[in-house]
Amino acid sequence: MTERDVLSDYILHLADNSMILGQRCAEWCGHGPVLEQDIALTNIALDLIGEARSLYHYAADIKGGSATEDSEAFLRDVLQYRNCLLTEQPNTDWAYTIVRQFFYDTFHYHLHKQLSESSDARLKEIALKTIKESTYHLKWSSEWMIRLGDGTEVSKNKMQTAINDLWEYTGEFFIPSETETKALEMGIGADLSKIAPLWRSKVEEVMEEATLTIPASNYHQKGGKKGLHSEHLGYILAEMQYLQRAYPGAEW
Amino acid sequence: MEINLEEQFQEKIDQEIKIEPRDWMPEKYRKTLLRQISQHAHSEIVGMLPEGNWITRAPNLRRKVALLAKVQDEAGHGLYLYSAAETLGMSRDEMLAELHSGKAKYSSIFNYPTLTWADMGAIGWLVDGAAIMNQVPLCRTSYGPYARAMVRVCKEESFHQRQGYEIMLTLSKGTAEQKALAQDALNRWWWPSIMMFGPNDDKSPNSAQSMKWKIKRFSNDELRQKFVDVTVSQAEILGLTIPDKDLKWNEARGHYDFGTINWDEFNEVVAGNGPCNKQRLKARVDAWEKGTWVREAAIAFAEKRAKRNNNSTEAA
Numbered sequence: 001m002t003e004r005d006v007l008s009d010y011i012l013h014l015a016d017n018s019m020i021l022g023q024r025c026a027e028w029c030g031h032g033p034v035l036e037q038d039i040a041l042t043n044i045a046l047d048l049i050g051e052a053r054s055l056y057h058y059a060a061d062i063k064g065g066s067a068t069e070d071s072e073a074f075l076r077d078v079l080q081y082r083n084c085l086l087t088e089q090p091n092t093d094w095a096y097t098i099v100r101q102f103f104y105d106t107f108h109y110h111l112h113k114q115l116s117e118s119s120d121a122r123l124k125e126i127a128l129k130t131i132k133e134s135t136y137h138l139k140w141s142s143e144w145m146i147r148l149g150d151g152t153e154v155s156k157n158k159m160q161t162a163i164n165d166l167w168e169y170t171g172e173f174f175i176p177s178e179t180e181t182k183a184l185e186m187g188i189g190a191d192l193s194k195i196a197p198l199w200r201s202k203v204e205e206v207m208e209e210a211t212l213t214i215p216a217s218n219y220h221q222k223g224g225k226k227g228l229h230s231e232h233l234g235y236i237l238a239e240m241q242y243l244q245r246a247y248p249g250a251e252w
Numbered sequence: 253m254e255i256n257l258e259e260q261f262q263e264k265i266d267q268e269i270k271i272e273p274r275d276w277m278p279e280k281y282r283k284t285l286l287r288q289i290s291q292h293a294h295s296e297i298v299g300m301l302p303e304g305n306w307i308t309r310a311p312n313l314r315r316k317v318a319l320l321a322k323v324q325d326e327a328g329h330g331l332y333l334y335s336a337a338e339t340l341g342m343s344r345d346e347m348l349a350e351l352h353s354g355k356a357k358y359s360s361i362f363n364y365p366t367l368t369w370a371d372m373g374a375i376g377w378l379v380d381g382a383a384i385m386n387q388v389p390l391c392r393t394s395y396g397p398y399a400r401a402m403v404r405v406c407k408e409e410s411f412h413q414r415q416g417y418e419i420m421l422t423l424s425k426g427t428a429e430q431k432a433l434a435q436d437a438l439n440r441w442w443w444p445s446i447m448m449f450g451p452n453d454d455k456s457p458n459s460a461q462s463m464k465w466k467i468k469r470f471s472n473d474e475l476r477q478k479f480v481d482v483t484v485s486q487a488e489i490l491g492l493t494i495p496d497k498d499l500k501w502n503e504a505r506g507h508y509d510f511g512t513i514n515w516d517e518f519n520e521v522v523a524g525n526g527p528c529n530k531q532r533l534k535a536r537v538d539a540w541e542k543g544t545w546v547r548e549a550a551i552a553f554a555e556k557r558a559k560r561n562n563n564s565t566e567a568a
Contacts, residue, residue: 023308026316029323030304031535033543035297035331042324046317053313070312094546150556151549158545243311243369250427252311252369252419 001179003186007120008062009082010183012072013225014111015055016083019073020233021104022048023240024091033094040140044101047133054126074244078234079227082177086169088224088233095148095158099166102141106202107173107195109134114190123188142206149210156211163207164215171220173199180225265466270396273339281465284458285395286340287356288467290347293333294358296326297351298532302366303375311369318415319372325408332404336397352537360518361444363526370423370430370437376416378438378445378483384409385479386449394466417486424490431491438487439495446510447518449476480508 025045032038056069091097115127148155174196183189300323310316334344350356390402423434450472462468498511
């Protein structure tokens with residue numbers, strides 16, 4: 001891989017994470033448990049998709065030719081998508097949505113803290129903007145973790161079930177792909193080994209206040225970063241990319 | 253004494269002084285407004301569904317973000333309007349219960365399905381366009397909280413309408429397939445859009461009282477005519493044909509004449525027999541019921557926290 005390929009692949013990995021989670025959050029729009037939270041989750045979806053757009057745009061500029069933010073998002077298939085498995089897991093209910101969001105936000109926040117010191121100026125600029133948004137997301141999802149964990153028996157059980165189910169998708173954040181290792185060596189990427197303890201400590205802190213239990217299992221699913229996804233991603237992309245695939249080359 | 257109060261009330265209205273929540277008002281004025289504002293709020297919330305249907309399938313990222321933000325704006329409009337209605341003495345939860353039971357109505361236009369992406373254009377252009385015609389005069393309506401809510405709503409609505417028109421423009425300048433999608437959407441949304449202004453004036457019994465109270469400032473037919481007049485030239489720019497063979501300029505009236513509205517269809521949709529009435533209501537009821545445990549937990553947590561804070565204050 002040339003340095004240019006590493007950079008482009010690394011940027012796409014970052015973009016795909018926020019794109020796919022943004023698409024999942026957007027599925028909630030109009031169906032939230034209360035109007036204010038419908039609006040809040042849509043804000044998060046807008047931030048995530050906005051971040052993905054900046055990154056896709058950058059990746060397209062690196063690739064050159066006819067590449068655009070839309071060709072990156074809409075014309076790559078499952079095997080080319082680089083998002084972590086957690087982001088593509090279904091909404092299921094408000095508990096799964098909050099737990100997924102909290103696990104991601106904690107990672108996302110610390111990731112961009114590091115990327116704000118990247119030697120790549122454009123990535124650094126995107127990271128600085130993302131931190132501001134991500135700080136708010138993490139505050140929102142942490143509060144919901146605590147509120148629902150320490151709410152009623154019903155909410156506590158639902159949260160614990162979601163945690164138990166989604167836990168196995170959190171380890172993938174910290175297992176570096178070949179691209180991530182090279183990006184770190186080049187000084188553009190984040191050091192995942194430094195993020196892991198920060199992630200763990202925030203998760204412990206919030207889960208304790210939420211009276212929720214961290215699962216003992218250390219087994220983690222992986223593969224998303226190299227295009228080996230869960231079955232969910234195919235459906236997400238089928239829906240998301242349908243118009244671009246059905247009417248190739250049309251302007252919208 | 254009642255008569256005096258009513259006279260004073262009408263005098264204020266006539267002098268264009270806004271009625272505020274603590275002011276005396278006739279019970280029928282309060283009820284009329286409560287019905288109208290809550291229906292309007294419900295329309296915003298139910299109106300999120302037909303467009304929300306296309307968020308995950310928007311054709312590019314720019315359109316996806318714009319649509320998501322638009323549907324979010326509608327949620328915001330719902331919030332302002334529920335708050336305005338609450339000043340008349342009914343809680344948001346009570347209003348929602350009336351929506352969910354089928355007792356409260358919402359705009360019938362949202363009982364039509366969104367079949368293609370072009371519907372996102374047609375809804376913005378026609379449905380939001382018709383809504384603006386109705387809503388701009390409401391910025392001057394006699395009830396203060398409603399008028400103020402409508403000022404905010406109207407600003408965003410006109411932005412939505414331009415966005416919708418721009419989708420139609422892009423499609424009509426696109427491939428033959430895209431232009432056909434645009435024409436099809438216009439065919440399906442035209443008549444329901446002009447029905448949005450409600451029954452003809454001679455069939456609208458409450459209008460006179462609402463006009464006297466300056467809740468309404470123009471009649472249904474006046475607003476409908478205004479909408480048709482401005483929309484014809486917009487369709488011409490798009491190169492699309494409005495599906496009404498009787499549509500033609502009437503020099504003497506200075507307006508477009510248009511065909512007879514199929515009021516049987518309108519009445520059927522109002523009565524609950526439109527193509528999506530059941531689905532729209534079910535989606536709202538499902539969201540509410542699936543959210544019950546979330547709302548209950550939030551309340552339980554807030555109570556626990558308040559108690560803990562109290563205890564720690566007492567301990568200190």
